[in-house]
Amino acid sequence: MEHRKILILGAGYAGMAAAVQLQKHHVPFTLINKHNYHYFKTLLHEAAGGRRSLQTYAIALDDILTKDTSHAVKDAVKSIDIAGKQVDTEHGTYTYDTLIIALGSQTAYFHVPGLKENSFVLNSLENAKQIRTHIEETFLSYKTTPNPEALRVVIGGAGLTGVELIGELADYLPHFLASHDIPADDFELMLVHSRSEILPGVDERLRHLAADKLQERGVRLVLNERIVSAGPQEIVLQSGATLRAQTLIWTGGVEANPVLTQAGFTVDNRGRAKVNEFLQSVDDPDVYIVGDNSLFTESSGESLPPTGQVAEQMGHHLSNNLLRQLRNEEPEPFVFHNRGMVASLGPKYGVAEVGHHTAKGLTALILKNGTKAKYLMHLGGPHVLFEKHQQWIEI
Ligand SMILES: Cc1cc2nc3c(=O)[nH]c(=O)nc-3n(C[C@H](O)[C@H](O)[C@H](O)COP(=O)(O)OP(=O)(O)OC[C@H]3O[C@@H](n4cnc5c(N)ncnc54)[C@H](O)[C@@H]3O)c2cc1C
Numbered sequence: 001m002e003h004r005k006i007l008i009l010g011a012g013y014a015g016m017a018a019a020v021q022l023q024k025h026h027v028p029f030t031l032i033n034k035h036n037y038h039y040f041k042t043l044l045h046e047a048a049g050g051r052r053s054l055q056t057y058a059i060a061l062d063d064i065l066t067k068d069t070s071h072a073v074k075d076a077v078k079s080i081d082i083a084g085k086q087v088d089t090e091h092g093t094y095t096y097d098t099l100i101i102a103l104g105s106q107t108a109y110f111h112v113p114g115l116k117e118n119s120f121v122l123n124s125l126e127n128a129k130q131i132r133t134h135i136e137e138t139f140l141s142y143k144t145t146p147n148p149e150a151l152r153v154v155i156g157g158a159g160l161t162g163v164e165l166i167g168e169l170a171d172y173l174p175h176f177l178a179s180h181d182i183p184a185d186d187f188e189l190m191l192v193h194s195r196s197e198i199l200p201g202v203d204e205r206l207r208h209l210a211a212d213k214l215q216e217r218g219v220r221l222v223l224n225e226r227i228v229s230a231g232p233q234e235i236v237l238q239s240g241a242t243l244r245a246q247t248l249i250w251t252g253g254v255e256a257n258p259v260l261t262q263a264g265f266t267v268d269n270r271g272r273a274k275v276n277e278f279l280q281s282v283d284d285p286d287v288y289i290v291g292d293n294s295l296f297t298e299s300s301g302e303s304l305p306p307t308g309q310v311a312e313q314m315g316h317h318l319s320n321n322l323l324r325q326l327r328n329e330e331p332e333p334f335v336f337h338n339r340g341m342v343a344s345l346g347p348k349y350g351v352a353e354v355g356h357h358t359a360k361g362l363t364a365l366i367l368k369n370g371t372k373a374k375y376l377m378h379l380g381g382p383h384v385l386f387e388k389h390q391q392w393i394e395i
Pocket of ligand 1: 013033035039043103257341342
């Protein structure tokens with residue numbers, strides 16, 4: 001069967017999984033991505049918290065997509081014309097026979113006034129760099145102007161992103177203060193969450209353990225409180241209380257890339273486009289939608305959450321179905337296999353849930369590091385794992 005023209009949008013976990021699998025079988029494709037690198041979004045909290053250099057969290061696309069059949073383009077997608085089978089980007093127009101949309105998500109602000117304008121988010125390496133630079137500069141300003149609000153950091157949203165980020169900051173910032181001779185009396189980390197417990201969806205024992213560990217390290221949990229508005233250096237809570245801080249970070253929710261809604265796909269209230277059991281758009285079988293962009297409903301009636309492991313499995317599965325199509329075989333329905341989750345609470349402690357088993361402390365972190373090594377091996381083999389995991393990429 002002749003090769004169809006395959007266009008992949010986005011080099012995140014879903015797009016890369018599809019690309020790597022197609023490359024392995026010498027199937028030609030073009031991949032369009034905003035950056036010339038793939039970054040490890042699930043580790044962004046480490047980058048923001050100064051654990052390692054930013055470059056450790058990205059890998060150049062050219063180091064992974066090395067075959068003649070793989071074509072990576074640095075460009076930004078602007079719109080998709082479903083009927084015309086073409087994609088407009090900042091620098092041109094691309095046509096396709098088969099389209100794979102894997103553009104990931106952006107922060108959702110739920111129409112809270114002032115939140116977007118007055119908070120940092122953690123979606124990209126640029127964001128991680130902004131958070132780190134801002135906190136360091138603000139903390140240093142305390143030396144000349146000792147305003148307690150300079151040493152106060154408030155994070156809104158205690159899902160995986162907010163919890164992992166505050167865990168990282170609880171470890172890093174005391175060291176930063178000490179190494180710059182800044183008195184820590186006014187230092188305060190706060191995690192605001194609308195529910196009664198942090199880490200929704202995670203095993204109850206682990207939720208409690210994570211909350212205890214954060215509190216032991218001085219994090220103040222502000223629970224059962226919704227942020228109703230934000231202004232410069234302050235947020236107002238549902239109870240009427242106001243929290244003032246020079247650093248506000250919002251990690252309370254995500255929604256799919258708006259390009260999908262604008263293109264006219266059938267979407268849910270988070271902008272995720274509805275797909276069938278083969279991950280094809282319900283609006284056009286030539287379009288596959290994967291990862292955070294995809295609204296996939298399991299046989300239980302529940303839709304899959306936007307996570308890295310869902311994205312990776314979807315990308316891998318759809319490319320296998322494209323290979324089956326080339327062999328004139330029937331496609332196979334997608335089934336998600338939950339491999340568990342690991343939440344790090346800084347570089348020395350974590351909690352993990354794998355099947356019916358739970359782990360805590362260093363064991364959980366070893367699991368997380370093992371996952372990263374396995375992922376790098378899968379992306380590009382030992383060459384990527386040992387030689388390319390830390391390189392110079394402009395961020
Ligand atoms: C701090 C943090 C911690 C997390 N921890 C975990 C975890 O422990 N486990 C877990 O399973 N999940 C975790 N997640 C969620 C996980 O990272 C996402 O669900 C996952 O990255 C989604 O993969 P994706 O391929 O759909 O999108 P992404 O990985 O977001 O990839 C989208 C790609 O598209 C590119 N792009 C976007 N817009 C355009 C455009 N207009 N034109 C061109 N390119 C574009 C982006 O640059 C990016 O390369 C975490 C997320 C964060 C932020």
